[in-house]
Amino acid sequence: MEKQHSYSQVKGVSTGTTILAVKFNGGVIIGSDSRASMGESYVSSKTINKLIQVHDRIFCCIAGSLADAQAVTKMAKFQLSFHSIQMESPPLVKAAASIMRELCYSNKEELQAGFITAGWDRKKGPQIYVVSLGGMLLSQPFTIGGSGSTYIYGYVDAKFKPDMSLEEAKQFSINALALAMGRDNVSGGVVHLVVITEPGVKHIVVPGDKLPKFHDE
Amino acid sequence: MQDGIEHGSPSGLKMGTTIIAVEFDGGVVVGSDSRVSAGASVVNRVMNKLSPLHDKIYCALSGSAADAQTIAEIVNYQLDVHSIEVDEDPLVCSAATLVKNISYKYKEELSAHLIVAGWDRRAGGQVYATLNGLLTRQPFAVGGSGSFYIYGFVDAEYRSDMTRQECQEFVVNSLSLAMSRDGSSGGVAYVVTIDSEGVEEKCILGNQLPTFYDPDI
Numbered sequence: 256m257e258k259q260h261s262y263s264q265v266k267g268v269s270t271g272t273t274i275l276a277v278k279f280n281g282g283v284i285i286g287s288d289s290r291a292s293m294g295e296s297y298v299s300s301k302t303i304n305k306l307i308q309v310h311d312r313i314f315c316c317i318a319g320s321l322a323d324a325q326a327v328t329k330m331a332k333f334q335l336s337f338h339s340i341q342m343e344s345p346p347l348v349k350a351a352a353s354i355m356r357e358l359c360y361s362n363k364e365e366l367q368a369g370f371i372t373a374g375w376d377r378k379k380g381p382q383i384y385v386v387s388l389g390g391m392l393l394s395q396p397f398t399i400g401g402s403g404s405t406y407i408y409g410y411v412d413a414k415f416k417p418d419m420s421l422e423e424a425k426q427f428s429i430n431a432l433a434l435a436m437g438r439d440n441v442s443g444g445v446v447h448l449v450v451i452t453e454p455g456v457k458h459i460v461v462p463g464d465k466l467p468k469f470h471d472e
Numbered sequence: 473m474q475d476g477i478e479h480g481s482p483s484g485l486k487m488g489t490t491i492i493a494v495e496f497d498g499g500v501v502v503g504s505d506s507r508v509s510a511g512a513s514v515v516n517r518v519m520n521k522l523s524p525l526h527d528k529i530y531c532a533l534s535g536s537a538a539d540a541q542t543i544a545e546i547v548n549y550q551l552d553v554h555s556i557e558v559d560e561d562p563l564v565c566s567a568a569t570l571v572k573n574i575s576y577k578y579k580e581e582l583s584a585h586l587i588v589a590g591w592d593r594r595a596g597g598q599v600y601a602t603l604n605g606l607l608t609r610q611p612f613a614v615g616g617s618g619s620f621y622i623y624g625f626v627d628a629e630y631r632s633d634m635t636r637q638e639c640q641e642f643v644v645n646s647l648s649l650a651m652s653r654d655g656s657s658g659g660v661a662y663v664v665t666i667d668s669e670g671v672e673e674k675c676i677l678g679n680q681l682p683t684f685y686d687p688d689i
Contacts, residue, residue: 409626412653413629435624469628471627
């Protein structure tokens with residue numbers, strides 16, 4: 256398990272963050288908070304969108320150094336569009352994840368970012384891939400990442416069920432992100448969710464005051 | 473903890489641990505795991521980290537094994553003297569204050585966190601956290617390296633009107649989730665329930681702990 260700790264090793268803007276992706280019956284939901292911080296005490300952006308679209312039905316979310324993440328996703332987006340023109344069909348989610356993995360693994364000394372790639376393709380339906388800091392590629396039914404994720408391991412382990420409906424998966428994601436944002440001081444802001452299914456992609460934003468409240472709030 | 477930052481003595485015994493205490497109407501439930509590690513090896517896999525300070529007051533130990541045990545022994549002695557002087561059973565608050573006094577005075581030298589919980593006639597069941605020399609009464613408290621993984625879970629699941637049985641389940645579930653994610657927590661779960669009638673000690677073996685959905689199986 257790789258913990259994304261943005262201590263002083265990471266200079267500049269970093270996304271102390273909470274990201275997650277969860278597969279449900281018919282699609283995937285990918286979600287994140289919206290805070291970008293410099294060091295541990297300055298919030299440089301309250302409403303950054305960490306869910307990057309790399310193709311029509313494939314999204315990535317980033318944890319770690321924002322600069323590294325943007326550079327990698329831009330390159331991946333380009334390579335993926337080139338690849339899909341060559342193949343004359345929409346790219347597989349695994350292809351997108353493999354491109355991220357190649358970039359992360361070959362530049363592992365310089366990069367400080369981990370990625371979750373999630374999407375839908377015709378071959379295998381909804382999928383989630385996680386590319387960790389050193390370049391390992393793993394497929395999972397749900398995954399969490401970022402500094403805030405340590406606080407919700409227990410919650411997602413207890414609450415995840417395979418084959419959830421869209422509504423259940425949405426509630427699961429919103430609850431998990433809200434709990435992490437409540438405990439991690441470098442995660443916060445609003446919750447961004449993207450729901451990816453065969454018919455299309457929907458972006459949902461849950462503002463801070465509409466987030467679920469828990470016992471001590 | 474696996475973050476490369478050494479807390480306390482680098483090669484001493486550490487109770488990287490998960491401890492939790494919850495109050496219910498009429499008593500408290502305290503729980504812990506049983507692993508004691510020295511670096512990467514587990515030197516004791518069945519250590520009971522719930523230490524009695526008095527008949528109806530227990531403390532849960534975490535951090536450096538030596539520091540925590542010593543604090544518990546000293547407070548045990550001080551509490552005995554105190555209860556003879558006032559000629560009645562000591563208050564949980566008194567026990568917690570004695571722990572806090574030592575933790576605060578020797579804050580630079582010690583690296584242990586004790587959660588004090590018990591029952592007394594004046595205020596019923598109480599839980600006190602004494603991290604770093606602070607003293608605070610809380611409806612529930614978690615501590616140790618494994619606690620980070622279950623913050624989300626306990627925030628979501630705690631309710632203020634739980635019965636004795638529900639509190640025991642809450643404690644066992646939390647310990648089980650933390651033990652499955654934290655490399656420094658594991659073994660068996662010890663659960664102690666204290667109320668006006670007395671003290672009930674239970675040990676739940678590893679293979680009898682609740683299991684949750686595991687996507688890798």
